[in-house]
Amino acid sequence: MPTQDHMKQALQTYIDAFNAGDAQAVVALYADDAVIEDPVGNPPITGRAAIEEFYTNAIAGGAKLALDAPIRGSHGDRAAMAFTVDVPGMRIRAIDVMTFGPGGEIVRMEAHWGPDDIET
């Protein structure tokens, strides 16, 4: 199981790489067959090609991420973070939960935000 330090650093890298516009560095955090459910309740996307498209589009849309509070770990294979997404003309408040595989890659990401968590 990955260490707490590893998981928290991966989430911080996620934020930093996203804000640097480096979709490749974000995608590199994921396992090849990872699943993203963003938002929770919508159909998930699976696999590296779909995940790369997802982040390339999000970054191209001008989104920037800011942590609302320190990243949390767990006593298992998960870490979580509350953050705000600022897109031109829109703000989304989200909580992402990442599950890690034994090799330290993210195998599942679940993003909790609803219609009421968007401000325009």
Place this chain on the structure above:
Amino acid sequence: MPTQDHMKQALQTYIDAFNAGDAQAVVALYADDAVIEDPVGNPPITGRAAIEEFYTNAIAGGAKLALDAPIRGSHGDRAAMAFTVDVPGMRIRAIDVMTFGPGGEIVRMEAHWGPDDIET
């Protein structure tokens, strides 16, 4: 599926009832056969009697909860919140994810906090 308003109000009631020392009101948010994994990675507890004991002990220990950021919903049956637990001599930073049943009760609670999320 419960509404966003219902789920967010349930999480706010959770915080308020906990801080008021009202374990019964917290437990009443749960389904009879609900599962609590707190923290994620430890064995879960199941059912009303175990859940009541869990909250009675937590409240008796003097814990108080404060939201770090607004409660998040989802596009499904989940809501999440980042908060800080202040216990005498200890502070824990947690992110809880609650899954709701069709009747509006919480059927699963998963608390994300690790050994590094405790300050003494």
